[in-house]
Amino acid sequence: MPIIRRRRSRASSSNSGQILSSSSAIIIASNDDILIQILVCLPPKSLLRFKTVSKHWLSLITDPKFKPKHNSKTISGLFACCLSRQSNAEYDFINLKSPNPSRPPFRSLNFVDDPLGVHILQSCNGLMLCRSYRANPQEATCYIYNPTTKQYTVLPGTQGSNDPSWDLKIIYDVKLAFDPSKSPYYKVICIYDSDLPNHYQMEIYSSKSGGPWKKLLGSPFTAPDNGHFSNGVYWNGAIHWFNVWGTSLCFDVEEEKFREIPMPTFRGDSRFRHLEESRGHLYLMEVIDDSDTLVYDLYEMERDYSGWFLKYEVDFHPIAAAFPEMFCDSDIYPYLYSILGIVQEECDDDSFLVLYIPDKAIRYNFKDGSFTMLHDFAPFRNRFEGSLEYHYAHQFIESFACV
Numbered sequence: 001m002p003i004i005r006r007r008r009s010r011a012s013s014s015n016s017g018q019i020l021s022s023s024s025a026i027i028i029a030s031n032d033d034i035l036i037q038i039l040v041c042l043p044p045k046s047l048l049r050f051k052t053v054s055k056h057w058l059s060l061i062t063d064p065k066f067k068p069k070h071n072s073k074t075i076s077g078l079f080a081c082c083l084s085r086q087s088n089a090e091y092d093f094i095n096l097k098s099p100n101p102s103r104p105p106f107r108s109l110n111f112v113d114d115p116l117g118v119h120i121l122q123s124c125n126g127l128m129l130c131r132s133y134r135a136n137p138q139e140a141t142c143y144i145y146n147p148t149t150k151q152y153t154v155l156p157g158t159q160g161s162n163d164p165s166w167d168l169k170i171i172y173d174v175k176l177a178f179d180p181s182k183s184p185y186y187k188v189i190c191i192y193d194s195d196l197p198n199h200y201q202m203e204i205y206s207s208k209s210g211g212p213w214k215k216l217l218g219s220p221f222t223a224p225d226n227g228h229f230s231n232g233v234y235w236n237g238a239i240h241w242f243n244v245w246g247t248s249l250c251f252d253v254e255e256e257k258f259r260e261i262p263m264p265t266f267r268g269d270s271r272f273r274h275l276e277e278s279r280g281h282l283y284l285m286e287v288i289d290d291s292d293t294l295v296y297d298l299y300e301m302e303r304d305y306s307g308w309f310l311k312y313e314v315d316f317h318p319i320a321a322a323f324p325e326m327f328c329d330s331d332i333y334p335y336l337y338s339i340l341g342i343v344q345e346e347c348d349d350d351s352f353l354v355l356y357i358p359d360k361a362i363r364y365n366f367k368d369g370s371f372t373m374l375h376d377f378a379p380f381r382n383r384f385e386g387s388l389e390y391h392y393a394h395q396f397i398e399s400f401a402c403v
Helices: 012-029 032-039 044-050 055-061 317-322
Strands: 076-082 091-095 118-124 127-132 142-144 151-154 172-179 186-193 200-206 233-237 238-241 248-252 256-259 273-278 281-286 295-301 307-317 338-343 352-357 360-365 371-376 393-396
Touching: 012 032, 032 055, 032 295, 044 055, 076 118, 118 172, 118 186, 118 393, 142 172, 142 186, 172 233, 233 273, 233 281, 273 338, 281 307, 307 360, 317 371, 338 393
Parallel strands: none
Antiparallel strands: 076 091, 076 393, 118 127, 127 142, 142 151, 172 186, 186 200, 233 238, 238 248, 248 256, 273 281, 281 295, 295 307, 338 352, 352 360, 360 371
């Protein structure tokens, strides 16, 4: 007697697969350990969408202990602000991602009802330190902002701001220290002058405690050899200040100690340098020289602070030949340009520099000296002869860090 095999219908097979799939999803969704292992592998943009799935998923993703693997140091773009637009600042976004460029996260910032707006002081590994614009900086409010998640927090006033003479104080620098590979928390330091001559006061805010600012132990303090505290750069767990007139210093944020750092010898006599951190590297190079040379050295600091080594030689002459608007008929500065950013890629051969010349941002590749135009700025009508509208830019790194 022949054996009769009953063929399983496609509909039945499909339904069984759906049931199995549905059961698997329920098991994963009910197991936080498995769910977190999946979520940490997703990029920030996907995590933003999944925050809206449920309150439970929101609590998992926003937990300070949640550490996405995509908290990278890849620089997706640069925010460049025109110097003449510090109040009501508008930022040009220079896209660095190809072939899938990032959308500009914002054009301007205004966290509160402030007619003069908010401007960026510093970008640090995905977070930004911002300040409301005031003619008197002592009256300004500082914020920590994540441009990926659009979240921000207001920093409390320092202890010094309670001093009746606060309006007369000079604030030398306010800096954010944040490294998501070491901790989900950040610190902010503020350096201002003391009532004692040639002395400084420092206060530190920690997001971990969320409490008031605390004064640095040993404050007020003096700085050796014409100490210089402005335009600091965070790298290797410390804030670094370059000083062309005296000793260069760095402040270890965790140990809360100062130490001196060595400086390289440049080929030119320029007093203008560019100090920048990029993907865990600290770079220093000349910016503008008062001669007709356009060849400079780019140095990198050893992580153990044993010294600087020559990383690249940079030659801008081919760019000047291709873009005659870079030439300036001036006895002081023959060329108009500034460094907007140094971008260290995973592979050294792909690393590049972003150069600003009038109305354009140029990508200069370190390996072979080739260059292409990255961004076309709107023409600036009120430019003074021999002047530049953009002198600096802030990194945009996609991050899911909490503020």
